[in-house]
Amino acid sequence: MRNIFLLIFAILFISCKEDVLPKPKAYLSLVYSTKSYENLKLKRPYSFEVLKNTTVINEGDNWLTIKYPNLKASIDITYRPVENNIKELLTEAEKLVFKHAVKAEQIIPKDFVNSKxxxxxxxxxxxxxxxxxxxxxxxxxxxxxxxxxxxxYVKPNYDSILPAVDYIKEDILRLVETLEWKK
Known part of the structure; x- marks a missing residue:
């Protein structure tokens, strides 16, 4: 009888804890600087607007790198003259995109046209x-x-860098929208 009493007492004592509640969801709060753009200062057969707080590195052959030091990211830009080889250049560009299909969940293309x-x-x-x-x-x-x-310049983890991707995507759209060819 004594053992049963101790068992009931132990169960009541152990079970009298507060309920465990799940932690509320937390959202990452990233603050980016206000965007301000300027024209590309390097002489190239093209020009466009670039974010002021980036570092533009001259790579030669009209190539360049736009670095985002705080985000550990860069936009690498290569230039090639068209010499009756536009189909080859387009095919090569698309091959480079679809090399990422192995790790990509989705590849979403968007065309851009400015006839003027x-x-x-x-x-x-x-x-x-x-x-x-x-x-x-x-x-x-x-x-x-x-x-x-x-x-x-970090191990790919899409969920973690998505806010930075969205931030830089605006700059890429601005680059494309403001691009002009020099004569």
């Missing part, structure tokens, strides 16, 4: 843990071709 400025191209948003999350190419279809890629 003769700026035609596509922007590819790559979701998932791919090495590059945005790639684009722009051409006037007769003389100039630009290919750009967004890279982060």
């Amino acid at each position: 400025k003769r700026v035609f191209g596509s922007i590819y948003e790559i979701t998932g843990n791919a090495a590059s999350h945005i790639q684009f190419h722009i051409t006037d279809s007769t003389k100039n071709f630009i290919k750009g890629s967004l890279y982060f």
